[in-house]
Amino acid sequence: MPALEVSNLVKKYKAFEAVKGISFDVKEKEIFALVGPNGAGKSTTLKIISTILSPTGGSVKIFDIDISKNPQAARKIISYLPEEAGAYKNLTGAEYLEFMASIFIEDSGRAKASAGYGAEMSGLKDKLREKIGSYSKGMTRKLLLSRTIMTKPRLAILDEPASGLDIVNAFEIRRTIKQLAGDGMSFLISSHNMMEIEFLSDRIGIINAGKMLAADSLENLKKRAGANDLEDVFIKLTQS
Ligand SMILES: Nc1ncnc2c1ncn2[C@@H]1O[C@H](COP(=O)(O)OP(=O)(O)OP(=O)(O)O)[C@@H](O)[C@H]1O
Ligand SMILES: [Mg+2]
Numbered sequence: 001m002p003a004l005e006v007s008n009l010v011k012k013y014k015a016f017e018a019v020k021g022i023s024f025d026v027k028e029k030e031i032f033a034l035v036g037p038n039g040a041g042k043s044t045t046l047k048i049i050s051t052i053l054s055p056t057g058g059s060v061k062i063f064d065i066d067i068s069k070n071p072q073a074a075r076k077i078i079s080y081l082p083e084e085a086g087a088y089k090n091l092t093g094a095e096y097l098e099f100m101a102s103i104f105i106e107d108s109g110r111a112k113a114s115a116g117y118g119a120e121m122s123g124l125k126d127k128l129r130e131k132i133g134s135y136s137k138g139m140t141r142k143l144l145l146s147r148t149i150m151t152k153p154r155l156a157i158l159d160e161p162a163s164g165l166d167i168v169n170a171f172e173i174r175r176t177i178k179q180l181a182g183d184g185m186s187f188l189i190s191s192h193n194m195m196e197i198e199f200l201s202d203r204i205g206i207i208n209a210g211k212m213l214a215a216d217s218l219e220n221l222k223k224r225a226g227a228n229d230l231e232d233v234f235i236k237l238t239q240s
Pocket of ligand 2: 042044083159
């Protein structure tokens with residue numbers, strides 16, 4: 001059973017069709033990356049899969065759960081990091097993680113353990129006792145990413161996970177994602193960072209103007225496009 005199965009997904013914003021019949025799947029334990037120009041429809045696709053937006057057409061199944069028919073069940077096994085997310089500025093980082101864990105997990109002992117895991121993963125250490133309002137952009141991003149992962153979702157949906165992070169922090173986050181995938185978590189991410197995608201992804205979906213141009217491993221994409229690297233594949237496929 002795939003972690004995610006997207007079939008003929010369509011999304012219209014009024015008359016404008018942002019997603020034009022996209023199909024792809026993500027296998028269990030796989031890291032699948034969506035890459036495409038600005039406005040291609042990546043965030044729209046991720047929002048639909050995360051049950052934030054409803055589709056105009058098509059279907060999405062997460063571990064065989066149809067998200068239109070049973071969004072509640074789907075929400076229990078996914079976690080979503082939006083492209084532009086904020087966190088409650090008046091809470092400390094630690095309070096925020098505990099609060100979010102208590103929403104997702106009923107058992108208070110398990111919720112606390114989950115928040116503790118998130119705190120450790122964030123690498124924010126003493127800063128966790130400071131208010132989020134005082135955090136830098138990258139610190140907030142790390143906190144939010146930890147929040148997304150700490151509940152151990154079966155499918156994590158990350159919209160530009162490392163955006164705004166410095167080299168060391170971005171490296172750490174990629175290493176964490178890779179480790180979690182090794183432990184059995186499945187990932188759907190979007191990114192503009194070609195190096196990040198090459199490092200992380202098992203397969204890559206190239207999306208342009210609401211359509212999926214190709215979805216394959218880096219090796220196969222390079223062969224197919226006669227390209228040297230992902231950037232070259234991207235330029236060849238999106239400019240032709
Ligand atoms: N709420 C909205 N109302 C109307 N149009 C929207 C809305 N959200 C997105 N769009 C349009 O849908 C298209 C796809 O947007 P989307 O945010 O999915 O792109 P993206 O691939 O994530 O781009 P980026 O790389 O810049 O994040 C764009 O043309 C955008 O203007
Ligand atoms: Mg986007």
